[in-house]
Amino acid sequence: MLLWRxxxxxxxxxxxxxxxxxxxxxxxxxxIYVARLMIEFGGATISFASxxxxxxxxEWMEPPEDFLRVAAGWLLLAWFxxxxxxxxxxASHMSELVDKLWHPASYLLFPLSGxxxxxxxxxxxxxxxxxxxxxxxxxxxxxxxxxxTRARAIYDLGYIIPFxxxxxxxxxxxxxxxxxxxxxx
Amino acid sequence: xxxxxxxxxxxxxxxxxxxxxxDLNFDLAMGERLGILGRNGAGKSTLVxxxxxxxxxxxxxxxxxxxxxxxxxFSGAFxxxxxxxxxxxxxxRIYDQDFDRNLAFVEEFAELxxxxxxxxxxxxxxxxxxxxxxxxxxIEFECFLIDEISAVGDARFHDRxxxxxxxxxxxRAMIIISHDAAYVRDHCNRWGVLHDxxxxxxxxxxxxxxxxxxxxxxxxxxxxxxxxxxxx
Numbered sequence: 001m002l003l004w005r006x007x008x009x010x011x012x013x014x015x016x017x018x019x020x021x022x023x024x025x026x027x028x029x030x031x032i033y034v035a036r037l038m039i040e041f042g043g044a045t046i047s048f049a050s051x052x053x054x055x056x057x058x059e060w061m062e063p064p065e066d067f068l069r070v071a072a073g074w075l076l077l078a079w080f081x082x083x084x085x086x087x088x089x090x091a092s093h094m095s096e097l098v099d100k101l102w103h104p105a106s107y108l109l110f111p112l113s114g115x116x117x118x119x120x121x122x123x124x125x126x127x128x129x130x131x132x133x134x135x136x137x138x139x140x141x142x143x144x145x146x147x148x149t150r151a152r153a154i155y156d157l158g159y160i161i162p163f164x165x166x167x168x169x170x171x172x173x174x175x176x177x178x179x180x181x182x183x184x185x
Numbered sequence: 186x187x188x189x190x191x192x193x194x195x196x197x198x199x200x201x202x203x204x205x206x207x208d209l210n211f212d213l214a215m216g217e218r219l220g221i222l223g224r225n226g227a228g229k230s231t232l233v234x235x236x237x238x239x240x241x242x243x244x245x246x247x248x249x250x251x252x253x254x255x256x257x258x259f260s261g262a263f264x265x266x267x268x269x270x271x272x273x274x275x276x277x278r279i280y281d282q283d284f285d286r287n288l289a290f291v292e293e294f295a296e297l298x299x300x301x302x303x304x305x306x307x308x309x310x311x312x313x314x315x316x317x318x319x320x321x322x323x324i325e326f327e328c329f330l331i332d333e334i335s336a337v338g339d340a341r342f343h344d345r346x347x348x349x350x351x352x353x354x355x356x357r358a359m360i361i362i363s364h365d366a367a368y369v370r371d372h373c374n375r376w377g378v379l380h381d382x383x384x385x386x387x388x389x390x391x392x393x394x395x396x397x398x399x400x401x402x403x404x405x406x407x408x409x410x411x412x413x414x415x416x417x
Contacts, residue, residue: 023255023262025238026279181197184239184262 003044003074004081004113004135005106010036011089012099015182022184029179033089037082048074065148073142076160080134083167090174093182114139119154127154134163187213187236187253187328187358192245194231205231206382207244215251215327218359220373220390222366222397227379229362230256233330236360251327251358257317258332269301269308269316273323280324287323294345295319315342322349328358347372366394 014036021027055061064070092098110116114136119127130136137160144153192209195202205228213219223229233256234240236247255262263272273291277284292301295315300308308316318334334346350359351372363369369376369390376393377386380400387393 017266018264020262021264023234023237023239024276024279025255180241182240183196184234
């Protein structure tokens, strides 16, 4: 589940490397982030899909029960990753601290993201805590698409979707703030 | 026609707000070439970046009904990790131009030979200037913003640039920044001096230059004017 982790990695400092391009009026700050996110989303999707196809082909894994649900979960995670990446990317242009803090933070968040555990297997008090983390909901949703009734997935779309919406809003405001102040160089 | 009204630019620095200039007003019509003189840090390049649309003014407006180039500077508006050819392809695409035609022109004009296939970051500043200039000539803007393009490159390159800009494109509007006073004198028909956040405009170069020399505290060397300072 490297999707949401690599996207910020792509976007942090992305603007710095491409400052010269900002001389062109038809290139905006957001374009650079969107371009990077498309590459990252494409790459992660290809690797996820080809691994899934490979494992299904050699019968290590069964085909997903509900393909659309897997795709929707994937898109939810990508949406979260993209919004987080844009926000951190724009913030990293304002302060280098963002870059320095994101790396350790991403390692700390990694085991908590939901990829490494099943929520239903956790004790109730731990469930309450991890369900604050939005990626857990996305991954659980995706898991339900894969395994359906054989595993009990715990998620709340009413949490992750508004969370993503708010995060996207913050990200867009941050990008707008930076693009008003960016100095090409 | 480009109309600049009440233009003001303030940069946020660590020491508070830095006013670059304010209350700038001028018009620029097709065929007019405005040369701007000013000390280092006077805000010449900032003005050009604002007019190009790459940056936004703090206050004031820039209206234009003609197409304006990006600032043509020797560093170029490139992605430095890409090769020369990839940059041509990229710029052709964002300005919706024919790549093959552009590539042929740049190969002929920039004379970079096999280096066109190397990353731009490996170029010398002269090579970069040649590529930058060639690329900016492939798009027929109505107004060109020229920021010290004459500072690098050899005499042959200068001649070819001057021919492309001032003979083939004599009907365009231009804003030219240069520390080379003779260059500004020979190629502009209006002049401005940017100093202390104000732009003073002149129709006569000699008047503009005399004021400018006074502003920067330029003293004639002993023996002046028998000793000619080398000018272009």
